[in-house]
Amino acid sequence: MNARIARVIRSVSRGDALLALGALAIIWCAAVIHLTQERQLFLHAARDNARNLSQAFSEHILGEIRSVDQTLLLLRRDWSRDPDSFQLADWAAATQSIDELAIQLSLVGPTGTLLQTNVGRTAPIDLSDREHFKVQRDASTDALFISQPVLGRASGKWTIQFTRRLLDRSGAFAGVVVGSIDALQLSRFYESIRVGRHGAIALVGLDGVVRARAPLADGVLGHQMAGASFIAAVAAADDGVYTAGSELDGTRRIVAFQRVTGLPVVVLVGLSEADVLRPFLQDLLSYLVVCFALSAAVLCALAVSAHHRRRHRAAKDALDATLNNVAQGVLMIGPDRSIKVMNPKVAELLGLPPELLAGNPTFDDLTAWQIEAGEFGPATPKSALREFIEAGGIALGENVYERERPNGRHIEIRTRVLPDGSAVRTYTDVTQFRQSERALAEARDAAEQASEARARFLAVVSHEIRTPMNGVIGLAELLQRTEMTDEQKRWVDTLRASADHLLRLIDDILEFTRLNVDGIEFERVPFDPVAIAREAFLCIEAHAAKKGLAHAIIEPETSCVVEGDPARLRQVLINLLGNAVKFTQDGSVRLLVLPPEIGEHEATWHFLVQDTGIGIAADALPRLFHEFTQVDGSIARRFGGSGLGLAISKRLVERMGGTITISSEIARGSVFEVSVTLPLSAVPLTALEEAPALPSERQFCALSVLLAEDDSINAMVAIAMLERMGHRVAWVEDGAAAVEAATTAHFDLILMDMMMPVMDGLTATRAIRALPGERGQVSIYAFTANAFKEDGERYRKAGADGYLTKPIRFDALLAVTERLATPRPVDAVPEPPAQRAGVMLAGVMHAAPTHAGPMHFDEPVMAALIANLGMETAGRIRDRFLRDLPQHLSRIRTAASKRDWAALTREAHSLKGAAASLGLRSIVETAATLEQQSAGPDIPGCAETIDALDRCATAGAAALRAFEMAAA
Numbered sequence: 001m002n003a004r005i006a007r008v009i010r011s012v013s014r015g016d017a018l019l020a021l022g023a024l025a026i027i028w029c030a031a032v033i034h035l036t037q038e039r040q041l042f043l044h045a046a047r048d049n050a051r052n053l054s055q056a057f058s059e060h061i062l063g064e065i066r067s068v069d070q071t072l073l074l075l076r077r078d079w080s081r082d083p084d085s086f087q088l089a090d091w092a093a094a095t096q097s098i099d100e101l102a103i104q105l106s107l108v109g110p111t112g113t114l115l116q117t118n119v120g121r122t123a124p125i126d127l128s129d130r131e132h133f134k135v136q137r138d139a140s141t142d143a144l145f146i147s148q149p150v151l152g153r154a155s156g157k158w159t160i161q162f163t164r165r166l167l168d169r170s171g172a173f174a175g176v177v178v179g180s181i182d183a184l185q186l187s188r189f190y191e192s193i194r195v196g197r198h199g200a201i202a203l204v205g206l207d208g209v210v211r212a213r214a215p216l217a218d219g220v221l222g223h224q225m226a227g228a229s230f231i232a233a234v235a236a237a238d239d240g241v242y243t244a245g246s247e248l249d250g251t252r253r254i255v256a257f258q259r260v261t262g263l264p265v266v267v268l269v270g271l272s273e274a275d276v277l278r279p280f281l282q283d284l285l286s287y288l289v290v291c292f293a294l295s296a297a298v299l300c301a302l303a304v305s306a307h308h309r310r311r312h313r314a315a316k317d318a319l320d321a322t323l324n325n326v327a328q329g330v331l332m333i334g335p336d337r338s339i340k341v342m343n344p345k346v347a348e349l350l351g352l353p354p355e356l357l358a359g360n361p362t363f364d365d366l367t368a369w370q371i372e373a374g375e376f377g378p379a380t381p382k383s384a385l386r387e388f389i390e391a392g393g394i395a396l397g398e399n400v401y402e403r404e405r406p407n408g409r410h411i412e413i414r415t416r417v418l419p420d421g422s423a424v425r426t427y428t429d430v431t432q433f434r435q436s437e438r439a440l441a442e443a444r445d446a447a448e449q450a451s452e453a454r455a456r457f458l459a460v461v462s463h464e465i466r467t468p469m470n471g472v473i474g475l476a477e478l479l480q481r482t483e484m485t486d487e488q489k490r491w492v493d494t495l496r497a498s499a500d501h502l503l504r505l506i507d508d509i510l511e512f513t514r515l516n517v518d519g520i521e522f523e524r525v526p527f528d529p530v531a532i533a534r535e536a537f538l539c540i541e542a543h544a545a546k547k548g549l550a551h552a553i554i555e556p557e558t559s560c561v562v563e564g565d566p567a568r569l570r571q572v573l574i575n576l577l578g579n580a581v582k583f584t585q586d587g588s589v590r591l592l593v594l595p596p597e598i599g600e601h602e603a604t605w606h607f608l609v610q611d612t613g614i615g616i617a618a619d620a621l622p623r624l625f626h627e628f629t630q631v632d633g634s635i636a637r638r639f640g641g642s643g644l645g646l647a648i649s650k651r652l653v654e655r656m657g658g659t660i661t662i663s664s665e666i667a668r669g670s671v672f673e674v675s676v677t678l679p680l681s682a683v684p685l686t687a688l689e690e691a692p693a694l695p696s697e698r699q700f701c702a703l704s705v706l707l708a709e710d711d712s713i714n715a716m717v718a719i720a721m722l723e724r725m726g727h728r729v730a731w732v733e734d735g736a737a738a739v740e741a742a743t744t745a746h747f748d749l750i751l752m753d754m755m756m757p758v759m760d761g762l763t764a765t766r767a768i769r770a771l772p773g774e775r776g777q778v779s780i781y782a783f784t785a786n787a788f789k790e791d792g793e794r795y796r797k798a799g800a801d802g803y804l805t806k807p808i809r810f811d812a813l814l815a816v817t818e819r820l821a822t823p824r825p826v827d828a829v830p831e832p833p834a835q836r837a838g839v840m841l842a843g844v845m846h847a848a849p850t851h852a853g854p855m856h857f858d859e860p861v862m863a864a865l866i867a868n869l870g871m872e873t874a875g876r877i878r879d880r881f882l883r884d885l886p887q888h889l890s891r892i893r894t895a896a897s898k899r900d901w902a903a904l905t906r907e908a909h910s911l912k913g914a915a916a917s918l919g920l921r922s923i924v925e926t927a928a929t930l931e932q933q934s935a936g937p938d939i940p941g942c943a944e945t946i947d948a949l950d951r952c953a954t955a956g957a958a959a960l961r962a963f964e965m966a967a968a
Contacts, residue, residue, distance in 0.1 A: 861919025
């Protein structure tokens with residue numbers, strides 16, 4: 001055989017050998033070059049494929065996270081409307097927009113305790129150590145937070161927490177709303193996407209912690225990636241491709257990463273080099289066979305070429321399938337502005353016609369059609385968006401804009417220009433998101449308007465109700481200072497107690513109308529519940545007797561002193577007794593006070609109000625305590641009432657920790673039972689039974705008082721009252737002068753008007769509180785015409801110890817001074833001015849009726865002023881007001897003409913306070929309206945109101961002169 005081979009070799013010519021060697025060299029060189037290029041082609045295609053998948057998955061996860069965030073925002077909005085009664089499980093069942101990946105929605109309290117989940121109530125779980133709670137608790141801004149995978153204490157699953165912070169109505173931190181995404185489910189979603197046998201998809205935070213991964217293995221979720229390749233790549237750019245071995249399973253992969261826009265997470269798509277090059281290795285074997293079998297070289301080359309085309313087509317089909325199923329429209333534009341890739345969502349969102357798409361249009365063809373269709377507005381005048389589109393429609397780098405199509409759909413267009421000049425553009429339908437935003441904004445505006453309207457309504461109602469009540473209380477005070485029989489004194493005392501109770505009840509109703517019953521402050525003072533029951537019964541005794549009803553109060557033989565709010569308990573009992581008398585035509589009304597159940601630290605009291613009235617049907621009892629509800633419309637027509645009293649009583653009793661129940665039968669009557677458990681007091685019952693001395697019997701050492709009041713009329717009234725009480729008064733007319741006086745002299749009490757020139761009362765109060773030593777500790781009381789509780793809170797925050805409302809009441813001012821003064825011996829008290837009191841009484845009793853009408857002048861207010869200060873002092877105040885009135889009106893017109901709204905507000909406020917002291921009702925109301933309008937300012941309204949103020953001033957002055965002349 002060797003000889004045969006030798007013969008064959010020898011038979012081959014040198015030329016054939018050279019040709020064969022040349023052919024072999026060409027074949028092998030061509031094979032090597034081709035295989036090298038093919039390998040690079042596979043790697044390059046894999047890099048592009050991984051890059052495109054990472055971009056597509058980035059848009060997908062962005063949409064999923066936005067959906068979860070939108071759910072959290074909607075949940076937070078609905079929770080903020082009524083936090084106390086909000087039920088998360090009911091809300092979740094009624095809400096259709098909850099993302100499919102959200103396995104649990106939770107509400108976490110401000111201390112980190114789990115309150116509710118969408119699967120119903122659960123045992124309290126402490127989540128205060130969780131990162132997603134601490135981040136929101138310590139945050140200063142409202143932002144979505146995405147946590148590391150944690151093992152849920154409520155769900156028992158590995159979850160990723162999406163959180164938003166909750167705020168209460170005051171803006172304080174109220175907890176966290178949490179959306180928990182099942183990390184395993186998210187990982188299984190990624191496993192459904194084909195990225196090769198050894199490929200991987202992962203969602204990783206910028207902190208390097210793995211949130212989700214496919215394929216999933218033990219220890220992957222929450223793993224901290226410390227690989228240098230990943231850290232360096234993510235730190236250098238928002239997207240890119242690198243090749244490295246996995247620190248999780250050691251597989252070497254081509255990894256494309258894409259940061260999710262606006263979120264601290266990165267999508268990683270890793271294609272295994274082994275999977276990518278597996279077809280290449282198969283081709284290599286084929287080429288070797290071809291090279292060794294020269295006769296099949298061409299056929300093998302053709303087969304390999306066909307094989308390559310099939311591979312590329314399969315890769316393209318996989319990409320197309322992915323793009324066709326994402327929620328966003330995806331458009332890839334080449335450097336020559338040709339369209340390389342366009343999924344069907346683009347045509348759907350942009351409304352592109354089929355005939356346009358049939359001709360393989362370029363990007364410029366698409367924009368030309370949109371311009372012609374009016375998608376970017378008219379040709380003239382051109383909008384900035386149309387100019388941008390006509391200039392090319394693609395800006396360098398990454399840019400995002402949003403536009404509204406003519407059909408009302410909102411589209412977000414996001415474009416990224418790649419280094420080779422090509423661009424990737426995505427279109428996202430954000431219509432529902434914008435509608436939700438608009439709905440939230442409209443709801444916020446509506447709430448603000450409702451709040452403003454409610455505030456205006458309460459201001460008007462408060463003023464309208466307080467004005468006649470001022471007259472009732474003033475006349476009651478006047479009668480209390482006259483000689484009366486015991487029976488008359490009891491009647492007047494009952495009148496005064498009822499009027500005071502009515503005024504307080506009016507305040508509570510206003511608080512209830514403002515939907516803020518929880519804001520009502522409850523006192524905690526010692527009192528005897530039996531005495532409170534007697535006082536309540538006394539208020540309805542006259543009415544019951546007038547109707548001819550038998551009435552009685554049955555008291556226990558024993559009693560005890562408890563701590564609580566006696567006025568609130570009295571209010572409840574008066575309301576129930578009043579209803580009993582109202583709805584009883586004949587028979588009896590009884591108040592039973594059962595013996596208390598006295599424990600070691602507290603006592604339980606039961607009060608039963610029984611009547612033989614019309615009764616209530618059993619089916620009407622469940623709605624008896626509803627607001628503004630009466631069980632029968634005919635009852636409202638026969639007996640009147642707003643249907644609010646029992647609702648207020650129920651809330652007050654519940655706030656005191658008690659209960660109120662009812663049993664009733666038609667035509668046989670009703671029994672209301674109030675049960676309250678209150679802490680026992682250390683004060684003995686005998687101490688409460690000691691009658692306090694009357695104001696005229698209590699004498700105190702004189703105080704040094706600083707009065708800061710810019711209105712001379714109000715100042716005269718206050719000075720006269722204080723001097724009548726025996727105090728020394730220094731008067732300044734603005735806040736700056738008050739600060740200076742408090743700095744240089746010692747005062748026991750400062751009475752500070754809140755609205756003054758140069759420096760207002762709030763600023764002056766803060767300045768005095770900042771003084772060192774005793775000067776900064778002086779007692780300060782605010783003078784104000786605003787009687788709302790929030791105003792009082794503002795004054796107290798500024799440093800005031802309390803506040804007095806205008807018009808100034810003698811007893812209220814006396815109570816303030818008595819708190820600060822020390823008692824003095826009776827023999828040191830000067831003789832009271834009895835003669836002046838006699839003149840005052842004569843002046844009041846013989847005051848002739850005025851002809852100005854009740855809208856201009858409240859005579860009882862002036863009568864009370866004369867009663868407290870005497871005819872001479874009241875006359876000086878009246879003269880001073882009449883002399884200053886034209887100057888007030890002149891300054892008001894000057895401020896309005898110069899549009900000096902601050903001065904106009906100040907002057908209107910000053911005139912309102914001065915007129916209130918004299919009972920000039922129409923001036924007070926008109927000046928109050930002007931004060932509100934100037935704060936706006938409402939320019940046309942101010943002009944009309946100033947004209948009306950002139951007319952009211954003329955009529956009020958005439959009425960005041962007529963009253964004084966008749967009194968004289």
